[in-house]
Amino acid sequence: MVELVPALLRQELARLAEEDNRIDGRGRWDARDVSLETDCLYNAEGSAKVVIGGTVVYAGVKFELRTPWPDRPTQGSLMCGAELRPVAGRKYEPGPPSPQSIELGRVVDRGIRESGCIDMESLCIVPGEKVWGVMIDIHVLSDQGNIFDACGLAAIAALRTAVVPAERFDVGEDHKLLVNGTPIMASFTRVGGRFVLDANEEEELGGDERIHITLGDEGHLHSLQKGLKGVFTPAEFAEIFDVAQKRCVELRKLVAEKEGN
Amino acid sequence: MMGGYGDVQLLNDDGSRLDGRKVDEMRPVSIEAGVLPAADGSAMVTHGLNVAVAAVYGPMEAHPRKIQRQDRAVIDVRYNMAPFSTSDRIRPGFNRRSREISKVTAEALESVVLVERYPRSKIRVEIEILAAEAGTRCVGITAAAVALADAGIPMRDMIVGVASGKIEDTVVLDLDKAEDNYGQADLPVGILPNTGEIAFLQMDGDLSPDEFDLAMEYNFKAAKEIHGIMVDALKRKYDGGEA
Numbered sequence: 001m002v003e004l005v006p007a008l009l010r011q012e013l014a015r016l017a018e019e020d021n022r023i024d025g026r027g028r029w030d031a032r033d034v035s036l037e038t039d040c041l042y043n044a045e046g047s048a049k050v051v052i053g054g055t056v057v058y059a060g061v062k063f064e065l066r067t068p069w070p071d072r073p074t075q076g077s078l079m080c081g082a083e084l085r086p087v088a089g090r091k092y093e094p095g096p097p098s099p100q101s102i103e104l105g106r107v108v109d110r111g112i113r114e115s116g117c118i119d120m121e122s123l124c125i126v127p128g129e130k131v132w133g134v135m136i137d138i139h140v141l142s143d144q145g146n147i148f149d150a151c152g153l154a155a156i157a158a159l160r161t162a163v164v165p166a167e168r169f170d171v172g173e174d175h176k177l178l179v180n181g182t183p184i185m186a187s188f189t190r191v192g193g194r195f196v197l198d199a200n201e202e203e204e205l206g207g208d209e210r211i212h213i214t215l216g217d218e219g220h221l222h223s224l225q226k227g228l229k230g231v232f233t234p235a236e237f238a239e240i241f242d243v244a245q246k247r248c249v250e251l252r253k254l255v256a257e258k259e260g261n
Numbered sequence: 262m263m264g265g266y267g268d269v270q271l272l273n274d275d276g277s278r279l280d281g282r283k284v285d286e287m288r289p290v291s292i293e294a295g296v297l298p299a300a301d302g303s304a305m306v307t308h309g310l311n312v313a314v315a316a317v318y319g320p321m322e323a324h325p326r327k328i329q330r331q332d333r334a335v336i337d338v339r340y341n342m343a344p345f346s347t348s349d350r351i352r353p354g355f356n357r358r359s360r361e362i363s364k365v366t367a368e369a370l371e372s373v374v375l376v377e378r379y380p381r382s383k384i385r386v387e388i389e390i391l392a393a394e395a396g397t398r399c400v401g402i403t404a405a406a407v408a409l410a411d412a413g414i415p416m417r418d419m420i421v422g423v424a425s426g427k428i429e430d431t432v433v434l435d436l437d438k439a440e441d442n443y444g445q446a447d448l449p450v451g452i453l454p455n456t457g458e459i460a461f462l463q464m465d466g467d468l469s470p471d472e473f474d475l476a477m478e479y480n481f482k483a484a485k486e487i488h489g490i491m492v493d494a495l496k497r498k499y500d501g502g503e504a
Contacts, residue, residue: 042310042392044345054298058391060345083353086339087316087387089299094339097353137344137353141314141389142299168348201299 009206010192017192023202029243031198034251036153038161038258046162046177050154053200054144059154060137061162061177065169068124068131076123076131080109082138082151089143103227108138108152108185111214111223112159117181125171132164134177145200148212149251152185157255183222184251185214186244190230195240197247211237213244217252269443271428278428280437287423287435287483292403292494294411300387302412304494306404309437310394315404316387317412323383334379338367340401342390362398363388369451369461370405375415384414395441399424402451402461407491411498418456419491421484424449425476432472434479448476454488457481 016023026032032053041047044060051057068075082105086092112118123132136159138151162177189199190208199207209230214223226232271279278284288309297303300316323329328337340362344350355363370386386408388401399422406420426436427446436444446468451461468476 041312041345042394043347044392047345056297056299058343060343060391062345062350064350081344081353083344085341085387085389086318086385087297087300087314087341087389090318090321135344135350137350139343139345139389139391141316142297142303144299 006206009202013192013203013206015192017194022191022196024200028194029197031247032200034153034254036157036254036258038157044158045165046158046160048154048157048161050150050157052146052150052198054142055147055150056140056142057147057150057154058139058141059151059158060139061158062135062137063165063169064133064135065125065130065171066133068128072120073128074124074131075120077120077133078109078113078118078136079133080112080136080138080155081105082108082140084140084143084147088140088147092143103225104148104151105138107148107212107214107223107225108155111152111183111185112136112156114222115181115183115214115216117156117179117183117216118159119178119180122178130171134159134162143201145202145204146187146198148187148210149185149198152183152214153251153255156182156184157258160255160259181217182252182255183214183216184248184255185212185223186247187212188240188243190232195232195236197240197243211240213241215244215248219245219248269439271440271443272431278433279439284431284433285479285482287486288437290487290490292407292490294407294494294498300408300412302408302410302414304404304407304411306400306407308396308400308403309435310392311390311397311400312392313397313400313404314389314391315401315408316389317384317405317408317414318387319384319412320379320382320414321385323381328383329381332380333376334374334382334384336367336371336374336376336384336386338363338370338386338388338405340366340388340390340398342393342397346390346393362401365461365463366398366402366405369402369420370409372460373406373416373418373420373453374409375417378415384409395436395438396424396449398422398463399449399451403487403491407494410495418453418458419488420451420460421454421487421491422449422451422461423480423483423487425479425483427466427468427472427476432475432479434483446472446476448473448480450477450480452481452484454484
């Protein structure tokens with residue numbers, strides 16, 4: 001996509017919206033095909049590759065031994081970061097982490113953290129002395145729209161396949177990381193005046209605000225984020241929330257299938 | 262080289278290597294072209310346990326303007342290791358090692374790309390190492406070459422990254438992690454497979470002139486082999502599956 005004519009693109013997207021159509025012919029609540037691959041990176045303790053349409057994202061989990069915070073001597077820690085490096089697309093430039101990449105990493109981080117799927121106490125080795133720090137790094141390699149959902153899915157799938165490398169650090173035997181739940185993100189973008197699920201690159205370029213919803217196994221909300229300029233009504237939110245519930249169930253099933261293998 | 266000479270056994274009693282390879286045998290290589298839809302050209306190279314992805318953007322306008330060259334394109338290479346690519350996590354961002362590798366890789370690619378065809382423009386080459394197990398700069402060069410070809414950028418020849426080295430006083434092709442850490446020398450080169458020229462050269466350790474000659478012989482042999490795999494990858498993408 002050349003960013004020369006966003007105004008014309010907006011007109012076209014508005015016209016399509018009136019006909020209840022999308023620029024790639026999808027229905028309003030239809031998502032592009034999603035493929036998920038896990039355990040795909042040799043040096044990561046847990047890893048996943050997610051492809052949604054032309055969007056390609058990798059996530060890798062690493063562990064480190066650290067001293068716990070003085071006020072939480074029996075708790076380990078979790079950190080999730082995303083990188084939007086120039087490899088991901090023409091519009092990305094080298095330099096220190098951009099506000100977009102920080103937002104992306106933090107929204108994914110909140111969904112996982114707040115769902116409580118990682119019990120921080122289970123990361124404790126010696127209270128007050130030694131705990132595990134779990135780090136999820138997300139690497140966006142190709143951005144053709146909706147990197148948020150791709151990153152959220154890659155992060156939780158990588159985490160759910162992670163093995164704690166206790167032997168390498170001389171603190172016991174290697175074991176699967178305990179993960180109680182599969183928080184999933186669903187993202188919506190206002191395109192041509194109405195919200196759609198899983199916007200592609202052109203829809204994001206000619207669209208307005210986006211809303212990210214992360215839901216836990218029971219359908220509870222764990223993280224919300226509204227990004228970019230624009231306003232929405234409670235009725236609009238209610239509508240996308242219903243779609244998000246269905247979408248999250250589907251993607252959760254996909255993660256479970258991969259683990260079954 | 263890290264470690265020390267001879268403090269770790271790297272060759273079995275029958276002369277084979279710890280992973281069972283012969284001295285002149287490289288790790289398995291597989292290549293796929295066109296893996297990143299957002300890029301103008303891209304490739305993924307799996308070399309042993311190494312995984313490198315390269316994306317090419319351009320030729321595009323060169324800015325800031327001070328980097329423009331009136332008679333040719335500039336090649337802007339970024340070699341980067343993902344935080345999860347190594348045994349211990351690496352902090353994101355550039356370091357001295359990745360800057361140096363980026364610089365010499367750019368100069369190697371400038372030697373094969375017909376840069377004079379695109380004055381005042383820039384070609385961006387992004388090399389991302391997703392899994393690192395010794396030899397990533399070479400794998401990155403190979404990936405970059407396939408990505409450049411996939412982007413339709415004219416080149417004098419392909420360029421293939423290969424390395425040989427020395428372990429336990431024996432010259433071997435394509436060092437793995439243990440051999441790199443505890444070996445005696447490493448000689449990574451970028452070879453133009455058709456012209457037989459060399460566009461990338463580094464070395465560290467200790468090699469006699471004879472050992473250097475043998476290491477180079479191994480490198481040329483491996484470059485020919487990898488070149489075949491590179492061509493197959495491009496044919497698979499552009500010739501409808503007929504490799």
